[in-house]
Amino acid sequence: MRIELKKFGEMLISRPSGREAFLAMSAYLIKDLKEDELIEIDFEGVKVLTPSWADEVITKLAERFKNVKLLNTKNSTVQATLETLREYSGLKIA
Amino acid sequence: MTGQFMNIKKLAYQWIVDDADKTDVKSSYYCQTRDIFQARLNSMRLTLLNNKIRSEENIYIITAVAGEIGNNSFDHNLGNWPDIMGIFFGYETNNQRLEIVLADRGQGVLKTLKNAKPELKTDIEALKTAFTEKISGRAPENRGNGLKFVKNNIKIIKANLNFVSGNAEAKLNNEMTIKQIDQNIQGCLVEIKIKK
Numbered sequence: 262m263r264i265e266l267k268k269f270g271e272m273l274i275s276r277p278s279g280r281e282a283f284l285a286m287s288a289y290l291i292k293d294l295k296e297d298e299l300i301e302i303d304f305e306g307v308k309v310l311t312p313s314w315a316d317e318v319i320t321k322l323a324e325r326f327k328n329v330k331l332l333n334t335k336n337s338t339v340q341a342t343l344e345t346l347r348e349y350s351g352l353k354i355a
Numbered sequence: 356m357t358g359q360f361m362n363i364k365k366l367a368y369q370w371i372v373d374d375a376d377k378t379d380v381k382s383s384y385y386c387q388t389r390d391i392f393q394a395r396l397n398s399m400r401l402t403l404l405n406n407k408i409r410s411e412e413n414i415y416i417i418t419a420v421a422g423e424i425g426n427n428s429f430d431h432n433l434g435n436w437p438d439i440m441g442i443f444f445g446y447e448t449n450n451q452r453l454e455i456v457l458a459d460r461g462q463g464v465l466k467t468l469k470n471a472k473p474e475l476k477t478d479i480e481a482l483k484t485a486f487t488e489k490i491s492g493r494a495p496e497n498r499g500n501g502l503k504f505v506k507n508n509i510k511i512i513k514a515n516l517n518f519v520s521g522n523a524e525a526k527l528n529n530e531m532t533i534k535q536i537d538q539n540i541q542g543c544l545v546e547i548k549i550k551k
Contacts, residue, residue, distance in 0.1 A: 274423075
């Protein structure tokens, strides 16, 4: 399953919108998927990402699934956010 | 909001120290809700990109830093604003120099963090904790990474950030210093300065 984050917006900033995004994913995209399913999180097209939004989505996806891959992470805010989540939110995906 | 050559920090300061009934809630800098803030933040991003104030990647970082700070105000004061809900958010540019100011009349960092760390006594201790420790003002929720992100990225974009809450001020650039000041701000007043 590939999750294209640009479909949630190009500026992904607040916790409430992150939480809403995760609820929508849970209802439509990742419902019924097994925990060992490959989940590809695609950051292509995301311009601004913050740890608040990402903590509600990336951290939770990483907790729920064992095989998560991060794609197209070149954007500076994506890099900085992932670094913060690894350091302060226990995100273990490389 | 650009090129008006007015001191938005002074306007923001006035906005948070005025009595509640005198505060200018019709100000174009006032964002009563998070949605208004996000729309104006996006407008700032597009303006900075159009004017090529900085590299595209730096503008995204600047937007993310301001977004974290503004959203923090809403996250930690939701349903608990002492008087006027929402934040002041303004910016101005002049000869490639950019200044962004965010302020709120909320609870302030000390009161917010005491929820998770009751032993905090002073505003200085609270600011130090907020910028350096893994702690959430909304415990037991697992949060508290926003200001660490701000601190790291202020270095990357070579900016200066002043963060005032209560009677303490944190100054961040390559280093961080925190000191007591003569003023006493009820909520938070944040100034981000980026020179050419």
